[in-house]
Amino acid sequence: MIDVYLYSGFLGSGKTSLLLNSISQLKTAGRKPAVLMNEFGEIPVDSDSVAATGEVPLKELLSGCICCTGSEKTEAQLQALLEDYEDIDVILIETTGAAHPVEALDAVYSPLFSDRLRVKGIVTVADALRWVHREELSPRIHSLMLEQIRHAHIIALNKSDLVTESQLATISMELANLNTSAPIIQTVQGKLDFSFIEKTLAVEKQPQQPIISGKHLPLSSKVITFSNPVKKSDVEVWTAALPDTVYRMKGYIPIEGVKNPMLFQYAYGMVNWMPEYVKMPERVVVIGEGIDHIDWSS
Incomplete structure (x- = not known):
C-alpha cells in the first residue's frame, strides 16, 4: 500500500x-x-x-x-x-x-x-x-x-x-x-x-474532534500580471500599503536589471525574494478578504 x-x-x-x-x-x-x-x-x-x-x-x-x-x-x-x-x-x-x-x-x-x-x-x-x-x-x-x-x-x-x-x-x-x-x-x-x-505517524490516525466546516469562507483570489520590469523597492513600498486582509501573495515578478523574473512571496506583511534561473510566467496570485475592492492599478 x-x-x-x-x-x-x-x-x-x-x-x-x-x-x-x-x-x-x-x-x-x-x-x-x-x-x-x-x-x-x-x-x-x-x-x-x-x-x-x-x-x-x-x-x-x-x-x-x-x-x-x-x-x-x-x-x-x-x-x-x-x-x-x-x-x-x-x-x-x-x-x-x-x-x-x-x-x-x-x-x-x-x-x-x-x-x-x-x-x-x-x-x-x-x-x-x-x-x-x-x-x-x-x-x-x-x-x-x-x-x-x-x-x-x-x-x-x-x-x-x-x-x-x-x-x-x-x-x-x-x-x-x-x-x-x-x-x-x-x-x-x-x-x-x-x-x-x-x-x-507509524500508527494510523483518525480525527477525534467534531468537524467545523471551512467552506464558504470570505476569501477570494486575484491574478496580477506584469508588462514591464519594475523596481524591487517600488514593490515593497506597494506591499507595505496593502490592508491586513491581504493574507498571501506569491508569484514571479520581472525586476529591472535581473535576467529572469524573481520569485516573490508575501505573508503577514513580510516580503521574501528568491532568484530564479529559468524563465517563469510574470504574474502574482493574491489571496485575501475583500481584495476585489482594492485598487490594484498601481
Missing part, C-alpha cells in the same frame, strides 16, 4: 516549504514520492515550485477544494497518479490554506483506493508570527486556523525565528492546549525531518 500524508495550514504558513523539504529527503533516501496540490485560484504557483524539483509525479486541483465538495475531482487526480506512475511509494497532499484538513482527508478515504492507499495523518504548519496576531483575523478565518491546529497529528511551528523566545514558549503552550496529542516541532523555513513525520 502507498502511504499518504496530508499537509495543512493557513495561507502563507510554509506548507510548500515543508513539502519541498520532504520531497528532497524522500528522493535522497531512494523513495518515489508523488504530490497532489490544491491551489487557491486558477494559477498553479506553488505547483511550479514542485515541478522545478524534477521528475516528481504531480497532479493539481485549481480553483477547487480537496474536500467533500470536490471529492470527485480529488478521486480523479489520485486515480490518475496511481495509473500513470506505478512505482510511487508515498503521496504528499498539500491543501489550500483555506481548506479544513479533515474534510480534505474525507475525500481521500475513497472506496476506490481502499486497497491501495494508507492515510497516515495530518501535518499542520502553524505560522508563529501570524498566531501572535490571530485575533486580528476575521472570526471565520480565525476559526479555520484553530480547526487546522485541533485536527493535526503533528504541528510544525514554523517561522519560529521571527518571534521572541518568550513568545515562542507562549505559542507552544497555547497550541498544546488546543491539541493535547500532537507533538509541536519548532521549524524555520519548513525544515522538518521526514523520518520524524514517518515514525510519529
